[in-house]
Amino acid sequence: xxxxxxxxxxxxLLLMGAAAVLAPLLATHDFAAQDLSAQYLPPGSSGHLxxxxxxxxxxxxxxxxxxxxxxLVALLATxxxxxxxxxxxxxxxxxxxxxDAWMMRMVDVLYALPFLFLVILVMTLFLGPxxxxxxxxxxxxxxxxxxxxxxxxxIVRGQVLxxxxxxxxxxxxxxxxxxxxxxxxxxxxxxSGIIAAYATLTVPRVILQEAFLSFLGLGxxxxxxxxxxxxxxxxxxxxxxxxxxxxxxxxxxxxxxxxLGFQLLGDGFxxxxxxxxxxxxxxxxxxxxxxxxxxx
Amino acid sequence: MIPFAVRxxxxxxxxxxxxxxxxxxxxxxxxxxxxxxxxxxxAAVRAAQEARYRLDRSLPAQYAGWxxxxxxxxxGPSSCYPGLTVNEVLAAxxxxxxxxxxxxxxxxxxxxxxxxxxxxxxxGGLADRAVSMFAxxxxxxxxxVLGAAxxxxxxxxxxxxxxxxxxxxxxxxLPVLTLGLPMAAVIARLARSGLxxxxxxxxxxxxxxxxxxxxxxxxxxxxxxxxxPVVSFxxxxxxxxxxxxxVVERIFALPGLxxxxxxxALNRDYSLVMGTVLVYSALLVTLNFxxxxxxxxxxxxxxxx
Numbered sequence: 001x002x003x004x005x006x007x008x009x010x011x012x013l014l015l016m017g018a019a020a021v022l023a024p025l026l027a028t029h030d031f032a033a034q035d036l037s038a039q040y041l042p043p044g045s046s047g048h049l050x051x052x053x054x055x056x057x058x059x060x061x062x063x064x065x066x067x068x069x070x071x072l073v074a075l076l077a078t079x080x081x082x083x084x085x086x087x088x089x090x091x092x093x094x095x096x097x098x099x100d101a102w103m104m105r106m107v108d109v110l111y112a113l114p115f116l117f118l119v120i121l122v123m124t125l126f127l128g129p130x131x132x133x134x135x136x137x138x139x140x141x142x143x144x145x146x147x148x149x150x151x152x153x154x155i156v157r158g159q160v161l162x163x164x165x166x167x168x169x170x171x172x173x174x175x176x177x178x179x180x181x182x183x184x185x186x187x188x189x190x191x192s193g194i195i196a197a198y199a200t201l202t203v204p205r206v207i208l209q210e211a212f213l214s215f216l217g218l219g220x221x222x223x224x225x226x227x228x229x230x231x232x233x234x235x236x237x238x239x240x241x242x243x244x245x246x247x248x249x250x251x252x253x254x255x256x257x258x259x260l261g262f263q264l265l266g267d268g269f270x271x272x273x274x275x276x277x278x279x280x281x282x283x284x285x286x287x288x289x290x291x292x293x294x295x296x
Numbered sequence: 297m298i299p300f301a302v303r304x305x306x307x308x309x310x311x312x313x314x315x316x317x318x319x320x321x322x323x324x325x326x327x328x329x330x331x332x333x334x335x336x337x338x339a340a341v342r343a344a345q346e347a348r349y350r351l352d353r354s355l356p357a358q359y360a361g362w363x364x365x366x367x368x369x370x371x372g373p374s375s376c377y378p379g380l381t382v383n384e385v386l387a388a389x390x391x392x393x394x395x396x397x398x399x400x401x402x403x404x405x406x407x408x409x410x411x412x413x414x415x416x417x418x419x420g421g422l423a424d425r426a427v428s429m430f431a432x433x434x435x436x437x438x439x440x441v442l443g444a445a446x447x448x449x450x451x452x453x454x455x456x457x458x459x460x461x462x463x464x465x466x467x468x469x470l471p472v473l474t475l476g477l478p479m480a481a482v483i484a485r486l487a488r489s490g491l492x493x494x495x496x497x498x499x500x501x502x503x504x505x506x507x508x509x510x511x512x513x514x515x516x517x518x519x520x521x522x523x524x525p526v527v528s529f530x531x532x533x534x535x536x537x538x539x540x541x542x543v544v545e546r547i548f549a550l551p552g553l554x555x556x557x558x559x560x561a562l563n564r565d566y567s568l569v570m571g572t573v574l575v576y577s578a579l580l581v582t583l584n585f586x587x588x589x590x591x592x593x594x595x596x597x598x599x600x601x
Contacts, residue, residue: 109311111531111584120542121322121569124561204436211438215543216558228438235444235547243448252441259436 006268012261016254020067029058031065032223043246051246054237059230059246063254066225070258073141073226074206080145081206082152082199086191089156090183094164104157107150119143119209123218133221140219144206152198156191163187197269204259204266211255227255300592308581315577316366316570320359323566349375349567362570371574372567376560382571385556390575393552396544397537399468400475404533407480409519409526412487416522417514419492427484434481439540443474443547471548475540479533483526490522497521520594527591531584538576 019026028047035056043051043059050059092103122143123136163169164187172186211228213219215235220226234247346352349372350361365372371382415427434442450456450470458467494500495518503517504510542554553572560568 109307109314120558121319121561124558208438212440212539212543215438215440215546231438231441235440238444238448238452243452245448248441248444248448252437252445255438255441256433256436260432263432263436 003268005264009261009264009268012257013265016067016258016261017071019064020071023064023068027058027061027064029061031057031061031225033057040242040244043250050250051244053233053244053247059250062225062230063227063250066227066230066251067254067258069220069224069226070207070210070228070255073137073144073210073220074203077141077144077148077206077210078199078202080142081148081202082195084146085149085152086156086188086195088149088153089158090160090188092153093157093160094179094183094187096161096164100157104154107153111150119147119213120216120218123213133224136221137224140210140213144209147209148202148206152195152202155194155198159191159194160187163190193269193273197266197273200262200266200269204262207255207259207262227251227258231255301589304585304588308585311581312574312577316574317359319570319573320362321355323564323569324355324358326564349373362567366574371571374560374565374568376563376565376568382567385568386553386571386575389551389553389556392550393541393545393554396468396471396475396550396552397534397541399472400479400540401533401537403472403476404479404483405526407476408483409487409523411480411484412522412526413491413514413519415484416488416491416495416518419495424488427488431481431484431488434478435485437478439474439478440543440547442477443470443544446470446474447547467548471544471550474544474547475537478540479536482533482536483529486525486529487519487522490525491518494518494522524591524594527587527594530587530590531580534580534583538580 028049035052038045038048038052038056039054041048041052041056043049045051048058048060050063052058053062088103088107092100095103123139160183169182169186172182177186207228210219210226211231214226214228215232217232219228219232228251230251231248234244234249234251237244237247343352350358353361362372369383371386374380374382374385377385411427411431415421415424418424447470451458457469491514495514500513500517503513508517538554541552542558544550545552545554553575556568557572557576559565560572
């Protein structure tokens with residue numbers, strides 16, 4: 001039952017990934033082509049399976065291309081956060097003592113910062129209309145990744161703390177291996193499972209934040225569509241007179257399915273990494289919980 | 297307990313000062329200024345404007361002046377609302393925002409803990425599966441989509457609640473739900489896994505064997521430990537409420553802090569941006585502190601950190 005949920009999540013993501021990769025082949029229209037004679041066509045209209053928007057652009061084609069932008073931004077930003085978080089956690093956990101205490105204190109302080117405000121500030125202040133789309137996307141990746149690494153750093157550090165006194169690390173040190181080699185060749189491979197698990201759980205958060213920024217008009221620039229942008233455009237198009245429901249519904253369904261997929265897969269990964277035993281992320285000396293009783 | 301609190305308050309003030317300083321210099325480093333206009337302004341007018349907002353001095357002098365004013369409780373004049381001071385703008389914007397955020401946080405806590413308790417009592421049971429599914433769904437919906445959906449259904453279609461503006465209690469229902477439901481989902485997940493773990497502990501079996509009613513076992517013996525993760529989530533939850541309110545205020549056209557924050561950043565209204573950043577971070581830092589304090593009260597192991 002539990003495994004089935006993860007497989008379902010993985011399957012959904014595979015489908016979406018395939019749609020994103022094959023977008024140019026699957027899209028029936030140019031995603032940026034405007035057709036002012038076909039404004040706000042409802043779904044099922046001739047040639048427009050999911051309808052069109054204010055400028056007469058085909059929603060299906062925009063969604064397909066949007067999945068490329070959204071997934072790419074989410075994966076790359078997650079990669080940025082994983083690199084920062086893992087590096088920070090490795091150094092902090094292995095250094096130990098006072099260095100570790102200061103580094104973790106810093107993470108605590110950063111946790112307390114209203115990070116999204118910083119993101120909003122950076123995006124509004126440094127990326128006016130003059131910045132090119134490439135620059136904006138790059139800034140988006142770095143900024144979103146840079147605010148997500150804290151949890152990863154904490155988890156990795158906790159794991160390193162418990163691994164660094166294990167026999168195989170002592171053996172490596174006795175053979176003359178330096179700290180960099182020990183961390184990268186001996187400790188890091190042991191963490192791959194838990195890193196993969198939390199990276200998978202970071203992706204949906206990044207997608208949500210990209211959607212949030214898009215809603216404020218600070219996300220991926222014109223004319224490129226992302227799911228968040230499409231949904232935001234749909235929401236902004238709602239008036240008391242007309243709603244154009246398809247412009248809100250289909251992008252939202254795409255976002256929700258993607259987030260569900262990553263969440264289900266990530267939950268499964270976390271359970272696997274936890275079941276295999278070893279060090280757990282919790283620093284509290286509680287005994288590890290067994291598998292929850294089922295049935296009852 | 298007391299030394300712990302004192303130590304934390306010191307750190308709190310340092311954190312606030314740090315945030316204010318970073319934001320101040322970040323703002324001034326950014327290209328563009330509050331008086332960039334399409335057409336040339338007379339030099340004397342411009343000089344007068346810059347003198348009023350202290351923009352004619354050097355950066356360190358501006359910072360020192362701003363800090364001195366801050367200590368007297370004066371946040372300076374606003375440049376995108378001429379004639380108003382930042383204090384006045386904030387005084388008008390804070391009450392609706394705080395009302396909205398406070399209610400959302402309260403509802404999220406009540407709903408989340410109740411749902412989590414219901415689910416965590418029998419892991420794998422019907423209630424658990426239902427709650428987990430709903431929680432996952434609400435976590436996976438962007439807040440502006442949830443807001444739009446509620447707006448479409450309850451306001452434009454059923455006409456139960458007003459679609460926007462802050463007029464009467466009914467107008468608060470949809471914004472509070474939009475802000476509170478996703479957070480309730482996160483809290484429910486935390487409470488559920490906390491309780492599921494706790495219900496396997498020895499002291500729960502002991503309590504049961506003494507013949508204490510199941511409700512009391514769950515609510516009193518189980519939840520006290522199970523809620524630790526929820527309490528430590530309150531800080532991040534407050535951050536979520538603050539950022540979420542930016543979106544919710546936009547959708548429901550509420551006059552609050554979030555709107556001012558985005559507008560003032562876009563208009564380079566330095567003093568108003570600094571004012572909103574200060575209010576937000578002070579609130580956040582305080583809530584984090586309270587959550588740490590509550591955690592220390594509930595769990596002595598947390599005090600040493």
